[in-house]
Structures are given as structure tokens and as C-alpha cells.
Amino acid sequence: MERRLQLQPRLQLLADMVPEGCRLADVGTDHGYLPVYLLQRRRIRGAVAADIGAEPLAHARRTAEAYGVEGIDFRLCDGLRGIAPDEVDTVVIAGMGGETIIAILEGAAWTKDGAHTLLLQPMTKAADLRYWLAVKGYSFTEERLVWDKSYLYPVLRVTGGGTPQALTERQALTGVALDNDPLYREYLTQQADKLRRTAEGLRRSAKPDAQQRAGAAEALAREIEEKRDTL
Ligand SMILES: C[S@@+](CC[C@H](N)C(=O)[O-])C[C@H]1O[C@@H](n2cnc3c(N)ncnc32)[C@H](O)[C@@H]1O
CATH class of the missing domain: 4.10.860 (DNA Excision Repair, Uvrb; Chain A)
Known part of the structure; x- marks a missing residue:
């Protein structure tokens, strides 16, 4: 019988926020759990699993093999540098510091084209990331919170191509699309x-x-x- 991969709450929330039927880039895939989970359940059409490290990418390959998932495109590259804009419509960058996420987006101007959905989950410096995104014209379409190992993390859904704006310090710290989240208080x-x-x-x-x-x-x-x- 096929073994079904189960996710921890943080990755589960990200998986739930990935649009059905999309072509996904998972940047910093590490163990590859997210694309393996989504492809195993036929929730997405395809996935590029990218990582800057050879060892994490080998780990991702082993996960895919263990769960009998085929068709993942494994890519050894820094950020989005090895991925072309027309290969994917959704980009997940999760489990990294806000400054690393900013550096990855700075290296891929095409993420601002408005045609790509970005799901970003900073482990630190969420306020810096929100501020940077708003100034660069990315729009926040959704934010959600999740507990993971006694920390509360935000996940941001953004698209590019909007009007640049400067957030106040309070907005950057507390989010701009979180008011209805049950964990917001x-x-x-x-x-x-x-x-x-x-x-x-x-x-x-x-x-x-x-x-x-x-x-x-x-x-x-x-x-x-x-x-x-x-x-
Ligand atoms: C803590 S893991 C997060 C794994 C997974 N995304 C998650 O949320 O559970 C961070 C991964 O990002 C990778 N990474 C760090 N900087 C990167 C970059 N600039 N480009 C691609 N991958 C990167 C690391 O090698 C590591 O495998």
C-alpha cells in the first residue's frame, strides 16, 4: 500500500495555501516534503524543487523515492536563479530568514510581474520582509498564522505589480491582512x-x-x- 506523507502544521498550512493545479517552485526545499505531499495527492500539476545545497537536494530525492512520487524537477541553484518565469506560476520560499527571502526576490525581478503567486514564510524579520515587499509594489492578498514548536509564524501570500507603498512600523510588525486570523490576538x-x-x-x-x-x-x-x- 502507498505510504502517505503527513506534514507538520507549518508546512501543512503552506500546502493548504498552494493553489490547486498550479506549477510550483519550492525554493529551499530541503527534505522536499512540500512538493512530495502535493504531488502525492495530485494537488498540483508539477514542481521544481530547488535548493542551494547538494545534500538537501539529495534528501528531497530520497523523500520522493520513499513516497513513490515521480516527476519532480530537482534543481541545484541559489534562490530562483536557475528557474525561468514561465516554468512555474507559484513560488514558495519558506523556513528561511526574512533577509534571505528578500535577497532571493531581489535576484528574480520577474516575481514582480503580477503573474506569479508568492507564498513566503519567514522564520525571522517578518516586519522587514513586509516593509520591503510593500515598497517594491507587491500586494498582500492573504496572511495566515501558524504555531510551530511553540513559535507563531506568519505566511504571506503576495503578488507583484501593485502600487509601491510605505508601511508604517506598526503595519510592518503586525501584518496588513491578518485581522481575521484566529491567532491574531x-x-x-x-x-x-x-x-x-x-x-x-x-x-x-x-x-x-x-x-x-x-x-x-x-x-x-x-x-x-x-x-x-x-x-
Ligand atoms: C530550514 S530549511 C527550510 C526547508 C523547507 N522550505 C521548510 O520550510 O521546512 C532551509 C533550506 O533553504 C536552503 N537555502 C538557504 N538559502 C537558499 C538559497 N539562497 N537558495 C536556495 N535554497 C536556499 C537551505 O539549504 C535549506 O535546505
Whole structure:
């Protein structure tokens, strides 16, 4: 009997957000779980599984073999550099820092063409990523939250080709399309707590602008808590 691959919650949410019938690029595929899961269930038409490392790519090949999934195009490349725009319509970049995701998108201007859906899941620096995306004219069509090993992570669905805009610091930190997510209150609490810890550190600092920055961080934490309390 065919073995069915099961996913952990973070990858499961990403799998659920991948459009049915799409041609997928999974950048930084590592173990290859996402494309193997989707192809095993015939949810997508095809997949390029890309990774910068030979060892992760070999791991992905072994996963495909173990689950009897054929037809994945394995690619050893940095980001999207080895993938042509017309090969795929959906790009997943997950499980990496926000700055790495930005660097990958900067190296692939075609992701701004409005014809590609991007699903981005930063492990860190989500605010920097949101800010960068908005300034470059990517539009947020959806954001969702998921718990993974006691951390709360956002997944962003964006497309390019929109009007560039500058997000406020609060928008960048708290997301622009999360209001209806059941975990949003918890996310806002976490963001506010993080700002309060930053402020506490700054209060102890002797740097000339530290007290002013502490005040700004506390004010932003209050603003986020007020937003949370209206939900
Ligand atoms: C922590 S794993 C994430 C695996 C999977 N995407 C997930 O979300 O569970 C990160 C993977 O990204 C790969 N990676 C890091 N930088 C990359 C880049 N610039 N281009 C392609 N792959 C990259 C690493 O080799 C590693 O296999």
C-alpha cells in the first residue's frame, strides 16, 4: 500500500495555501516534503524543487523515492536563479530568514510581474520582509498564522505589480491582512511583548538616544495592545 506523507502544521498550512493545479517552485526545499505531499495527492500539476545545497537536494530525492512520487524537477541553484518565469506560476520560499527571502526576490525581478503567486514564510524579520515587499509594489492578498514548536509564524501570500507603498512600523510588525486570523490576538501580544523587552533594554543603556527610542518602543507596544483589545 502507498505510504502517505503527513506534514507538520507549518508546512501543512503552506500546502493548504498552494493553489490547486498550479506549477510550483519550492525554493529551499530541503527534505522536499512540500512538493512530495502535493504531488502525492495530485494537488498540483508539477514542481521544481530547488535548493542551494547538494545534500538537501539529495534528501528531497530520497523523500520522493520513499513516497513513490515521480516527476519532480530537482534543481541545484541559489534562490530562483536557475528557474525561468514561465516554468512555474507559484513560488514558495519558506523556513528561511526574512533577509534571505528578500535577497532571493531581489535576484528574480520577474516575481514582480503580477503573474506569479508568492507564498513566503519567514522564520525571522517578518516586519522587514513586509516593509520591503510593500515598497517594491507587491500586494498582500492573504496572511495566515501558524504555531510551530511553540513559535507563531506568519505566511504571506503576495503578488507583484501593485502600487509601491510605505508601511508604517506598526503595519510592518503586525501584518496588513491578518485581522481575521484566529491567532491574531496572540500574535499582537507577542509583538507588543517583544517591543517592551526592547524598551527595557534601552532604558538600561547609556547611549544618547536610548531613552527616546525606549519611549518610542513603549508607545508602539501600547498602540499594538490597543488594536488587540478592539478585536
Ligand atoms: C530550514 S530549511 C527550510 C526547508 C523547507 N522550505 C521548510 O520550510 O521546512 C532551509 C533550506 O533553504 C536552503 N537555502 C538557504 N538559502 C537558499 C538559497 N539562497 N537558495 C536556495 N535554497 C536556499 C537551505 O539549504 C535549506 O535546505
